[in-house]
Amino acid sequence: MDAPGTWTRLSQREAYAHFIRVRVDTYRTGSGSVSEWDVLEQPDCVCVVAFTERGTALVFEQFRVGPERRIAEIPGGIVDPGEEPVAAALRELREETGYAAGVHWYAGSEWTGASSTRRKHVVIAGDCVRAGDPEWGDDESGVVRELSAAAMLDHLLAGESTDSGAAVRALVRFAREAEIAPELVGLRDAVRDLLAL
Structure with a gap:
């Protein structure tokens, strides 16, 4: 051995x-x-578990070439060279959905595979508000949707997103966080309630 x-x-x-x-x-x-x-x-990437001021969760439904179908994904994308992961996450949220985060929390990163150089960073965002239209690139198109928080959790647990595992790990880590900024307490408590379902 x-x-x-x-x-x-x-x-x-x-x-x-x-x-x-x-x-x-x-x-x-x-x-x-x-x-x-x-x-x-592969370059590092980010994904954002984003909740609006109303407590709904944001997804960007788009065609994915691997599965060969449309998938409701949590917002995310590539970390540009020299860009910090949190900045990339907030940028991707804005570009893909048109929403900006009122508060956010970095949930860390994980390897995407045993044979990959990529790390996937996850950010939990709250109090998201519409800040304008999405700013899709030439190879992006889709539909921005809002799901109830419970429907989002069901969607993630069903494995119907390429970021399901990372997102659930991030939600659990956020819910377990004891030391947190005062402006994040309400969001953390809402996530704790969600995970207690």
């Missing part, structure tokens, strides 16, 4: 480069075997 940390990378080569870059890394394991691994080189 391999001991932790005994793998050694022997080589690395690019296999494919377009929207996603794939490289092939060759490793020697602790047992001495040599194997190749496909690694997805």
Whole structure:
């Protein structure tokens, strides 16, 4: 059995480069075997669990090429080079939905896969208000929808979003947070009530 940390990378080569870059890394394991691994080189991304002033949750329903259908996603996207994850999350919220957050809380990040360089950052946003029209790029189109908080949780738990796991983890972490800014207490208590359903 391999001991932790005994793998050694022997080589690395690019296999494919377009929207996603794939490289092939060759490793020697602790047992001495040599194997190749496909690694997805992807920039970090963000997603936002956003609640309006009325307590509804925002989703952006759009076509997704992997599943080949429309999916109601929580707002999110790529972290631009040099951009902080929270700033990227608030920008994506505004661009995809036209809403701006009144308050927000950074819920951390997680790896998106064992063979990926990407981390997915999650922000919980509250008191979101309409600040203008969405600002979609040339390759974006869809419908902004509001769901009840309970319907949003059901949607996430059903696994019907590409960010379901990250979003639920973020909601649980937020609900468990004891030390929180006063302006976030109401939102945290609403999330606690939601998770107690």
